[in-house]
Amino acid sequence: METQLKVDLTDFRLETRKWLEENCPMSMRGPVTDAKQLYWGGRKGKFNSEDQKVWFERMLEKKWIVPYWETKYGGGGLSSVQNNILNQEMQRLGCRKPHINFGISMLGPALLKFATEDQKIYYLNQICRGEIRWVQGYSEPNAGSDLANLQTKAEDKGDHFLVTGSKVWTSYGDKGDFIFCLVRTSSESKHTGISFLLIDMSSEGISTRPIKLISGKSPFTETFFDSVKVPKKNLVGTLNDGWTIAKYLLTHERQMIGGIGETEKKMALSEVAIESIGITNGLLSNDSIRSKIANLEMNEKIFELTIQRALDEQKAGNNSGAVSSFFKYYGTELAMQKEELRLEVNGFNSTEWTSEESNNGVYARYFCRSKGHSIEGGTHEVQLNIIAKRVLGLPSK
Amino acid sequence: MSLVINEEQNMLKSSAKELLDLKSPISLMRKLRDENYNQFDSNLWKEMVEMGWTALTIPEKYNGLNFGYVGLGQVLEETGRKLTVSPMISTVLVSTTLISLSKNEVLKSKLFDEIMSGNKLCTLAHEESSHHNRNVDLSIVSKNKEKFILNGKKRFVIDGSISDYLIVSANSEYTGILNLIIVESKSKGITFDNKVHMDSKIYSDISFNNVELSKDHFLSTEEDGQKILEKTFDIACVGLAAEMLGNIQQAFEMTMQYLKEREQFGVKIGSFQALQHRSAIMFGEIELCKSIVLKALQSVDSDSKNLPELASLAKSKLGLTAKLVTNEAVQMHGGIGVTDDADIGFFLKKTRVAQRIFGDSNYHLDRVAKFNNY
Numbered sequence: 186m187e188t189q190l191k192v193d194l195t196d197f198r199l200e201t202r203k204w205l206e207e208n209c210p211m212s213m214r215g216p217v218t219d220a221k222q223l224y225w226g227g228r229k230g231k232f233n234s235e236d237q238k239v240w241f242e243r244m245l246e247k248k249w250i251v252p253y254w255e256t257k258y259g260g261g262g263l264s265s266v267q268n269n270i271l272n273q274e275m276q277r278l279g280c281r282k283p284h285i286n287f288g289i290s291m292l293g294p295a296l297l298k299f300a301t302e303d304q305k306i307y308y309l310n311q312i313c314r315g316e317i318r319w320v321q322g323y324s325e326p327n328a329g330s331d332l333a334n335l336q337t338k339a340e341d342k343g344d345h346f347l348v349t350g351s352k353v354w355t356s357y358g359d360k361g362d363f364i365f366c367l368v369r370t371s372s373e374s375k376h377t378g379i380s381f382l383l384i385d386m387s388s389e390g391i392s393t394r395p396i397k398l399i400s401g402k403s404p405f406t407e408t409f410f411d412s413v414k415v416p417k418k419n420l421v422g423t424l425n426d427g428w429t430i431a432k433y434l435l436t437h438e439r440q441m442i443g444g445i446g447e448t449e450k451k452m453a454l455s456e457v458a459i460e461s462i463g464i465t466n467g468l469l470s471n472d473s474i475r476s477k478i479a480n481l482e483m484n485e486k487i488f489e490l491t492i493q494r495a496l497d498e499q500k501a502g503n504n505s506g507a508v509s510s511f512f513k514y515y516g517t518e519l520a521m522q523k524e525e526l527r528l529e530v531n532g533f534n535s536t537e538w539t540s541e542e543s544n545n546g547v548y549a550r551y552f553c554r555s556k557g558h559s560i561e562g563g564t565h566e567v568q569l570n571i572i573a574k575r576v577l578g579l580p581s582k
Numbered sequence: 583m584s585l586v587i588n589e590e591q592n593m594l595k596s597s598a599k600e601l602l603d604l605k606s607p608i609s610l611m612r613k614l615r616d617e618n619y620n621q622f623d624s625n626l627w628k629e630m631v632e633m634g635w636t637a638l639t640i641p642e643k644y645n646g647l648n649f650g651y652v653g654l655g656q657v658l659e660e661t662g663r664k665l666t667v668s669p670m671i672s673t674v675l676v677s678t679t680l681i682s683l684s685k686n687e688v689l690k691s692k693l694f695d696e697i698m699s700g701n702k703l704c705t706l707a708h709e710e711s712s713h714h715n716r717n718v719d720l721s722i723v724s725k726n727k728e729k730f731i732l733n734g735k736k737r738f739v740i741d742g743s744i745s746d747y748l749i750v751s752a753n754s755e756y757t758g759i760l761n762l763i764i765v766e767s768k769s770k771g772i773t774f775d776n777k778v779h780m781d782s783k784i785y786s787d788i789s790f791n792n793v794e795l796s797k798d799h800f801l802s803t804e805e806d807g808q809k810i811l812e813k814t815f816d817i818a819c820v821g822l823a824a825e826m827l828g829n830i831q832q833a834f835e836m837t838m839q840y841l842k843e844r845e846q847f848g849v850k851i852g853s854f855q856a857l858q859h860r861s862a863i864m865f866g867e868i869e870l871c872k873s874i875v876l877k878a879l880q881s882v883d884s885d886s887k888n889l890p891e892l893a894s895l896a897k898s899k900l901g902l903t904a905k906l907v908t909n910e911a912v913q914m915h916g917g918i919g920v921t922d923d924a925d926i927g928f929f930l931k932k933t934r935v936a937q938r939i940f941g942d943s944n945y946h947l948d949r950v951a952k953f954n955n956y
Contacts, residue, residue: 453954455951455954455955455956456956458956459955459956464956467952467955468951468952468956469951469956475951475956476944476947476948476951478951478956479947479948479950479951480947482950482954483895483898483899483947483950484870484899486895487870487871487873487874487895487899488870490585490870490873490874490877491869491870491872491873493585493873494585494586494872494873494876497584497585497586498585498586500584501584501586503586511862511865511866511869514862514866515866515870566859568862569858569859569862569863570855570858570859570862572862572865572866573858573859573861573862574858576862576865577838577858577861577862577865578838578842579838579841579842579852579853579857579858579861580842580849580850580852580853581853582849582850582853
């Protein structure tokens with residue numbers, strides 16, 4: 186029985202390899218160096234190249250946009266072992282993901298756990314076809330770290346909710362089709378009066394305004410709701426119990442942000458340093474920078490091992506104790522240290538903001554953008570509070 | 583390989599904890615120190631031998647348990663928690679490893695028997711200056727093909743004062759080749775200058791003055807001396823890192839306990855955010871330490887080519903984290919933390935010495951950079 190399984194898996198690997206080699210266009214292989222190289226889908230989604238379209242459509246036909254969801258939800262129905270094999274084979278060829286969507290990484294897991302069967306079939310199938318680009322509506326002007334203080338109100342009007350208020354820090358809010366939103370449905374208690382609503386961004390009364398960051402870019406918007414009608418069937422989970430879903434989803438978000446360094450492959454800092462600073466007798470010519478790089482690379486390597494260990498512990502049925510707050514904190518901390526060190530390694534070149542040689546100041550802008558890592562998805566301080574209280578059990582008074 | 587310990591290794595760890603809870607509480611370390619720095623408790627050593635700890639990494643061919651280094655690492659983590667005073671590092675981790683890499687079958691069989699039975703203790707005499715260095719100056723001169731003479735001085739020899747055998751690294755005066763030679767500590771011409779260090783352990787400076795040797799004393803051949811020494815140190819770094827992981831976990835847990843008990847301003851001091859955040863950061867660093875120690879231990883057992891880099895990553899990460907955690911542990915204990923009555927200071931002093939042994943984090947980070955060509 187077990188040998189049969191092994192043979193099947195070997196077959197699966199070989200078939201997958203062959204299929205990828207034949208179907209993934211050459212330009213869709215290799216590290217992502219620019220956000221434009223990713224296809225975000227949705228109603229307004231545009232392909233940036235013919236190859237990007239071909240690659241998306243072929244993977245769509247194969248049901249491999251979300252290969253590990255069940256087929257009734259539009260997924261590929263792969264087992265976790267098969268999905269690992271697919272990932273490994275994609276990595277081997279350097280295949281890019283055919284489609285990126287918060288619907289896959291964030292909303293999907295929450296729907297799978299909390300939605301009704303009808304909702305799952307409707308929304309998950311849409312996500313697997315890349316038809317809807319999802320955005321997240323959590324933070325508000327007065328509900329940042331204190332998220333449960335949110336005030337955007339959803340009033341029960343019989344057959345619909347009437348939503349009024351505003352959200353802030355909506356990633357790509359101007360490009361989204363649907364927003365998954367935390368709204369206040371009761372003011373009796375802070376945590377138990379929150380509900381989880383799905384809202385069509387094309388509804389009357391919704392508007393967005395971009396927020397310009399210190400990096401000069403605007404990946405976030407403010408989103409305003411002015412008496413927006415939302416059908417009752419768009420409520421996920423139980424009324425007033427949205428906080429449970431919110432917490433679950435935040436866990437996924439933290440893991441995603443914590444792994445931020447992996448989304449874009451840049452040259453190793455030590456290689457950049459050799460080019461920029463030079464080498465004397467086989468050693469980097471500046472001792473101080475050399476030891477900073479070694480220290481950072483040590484922590485990066487060991488952090489990767491720690492992610493692997495947490496997954497292995499999970500598989501073995503143990504609780505590793507290393508919670509998502511720790512991964513969010515440490516992963517972003519390392520990413521930020523790296524951008525800071527990149528400035529030191531590159532010297533004056535790294536502060537260029539607009540020149541063509543600097544690719545429109547890419548490193549300076551990465552650095553500025555990285556300052557948000559310790560804020561979004563729960564600040565460093567909030568993550569440390571969670572570890573202190575929930576993992577270490579330190580008292581509150 | 584999955585980054586978790588298996589059931590057998592877990593059982594070994596539990597049995598080690600059980601024995602040490604009973605027979606080697608931290609108070610035993612204090613008691614031995616107060617007996618004018620006693621380095622050896624024969625009753626405890628007997629128990630450890632009976633548990634099979636001296637045979638853990640010895641191959642079955644020599645009647646050992648062949649349990650591997652992940653197993654040994656679990657035991658060392660537990661001895662680290664209890665600050666156990668024993669020859670585990672000198673005899674079991676370092677010497678047994680070095681001997682098992684030797685091709686001298688006659689010496690191997692004899693020494694393994696003596697070590698497994700617990701009757702003989704053995705240590706490596708290698709360092710010659712205040713900083714770890716894998717090259718040596720100590721020299722041997724060959725009188726003829728059979729007889730040799732050893733001259734020079736070794737420093738900081740772990741358990742030198744209680745070991746029956748010394749494994750000495752020395753260069754041939756004419757060929758410059760590094761040799762590994764085993765001599766009895768009581769041999770003529772060997773003198774000891776025993777020095778107590780901060781961790782209440784004795785490290786010996788040993789002088790060799792025209793010590794006569796024969797070919798039978800050689801653990802290395804003309805080709806493999808440096809190689810055996812390098813690999814021994816890599817494995818020793820990993821084992822010591824496992825012990826340090828025990829040191830810092832214990833110090834951290836004792837400190838968390840203290841934060842939950844001690845009251846000031848009418849509240850538990852653990853409720854202060856200034857302490858909570860620093861505690862959370864330590865928690866994360868210790869999680870990283872667990873990962874690198876296990877990965878490095880596994881790489882010893884699988885004979886991975888990545889061992890040298892993983893060993894250096896382990897020793898540097900554990901050194902740096904031990905510094906962070908033991909400093910915070912003493913600080914968070916407040917006034918009591920700097921008194922000799924409290925045990926927490928032992929962890930500070932223990933890890934400050936361990937940091938130096940087999941190379942500190944500066945040495946190993948430098949090595950990591952070199953492995954990565956910068």
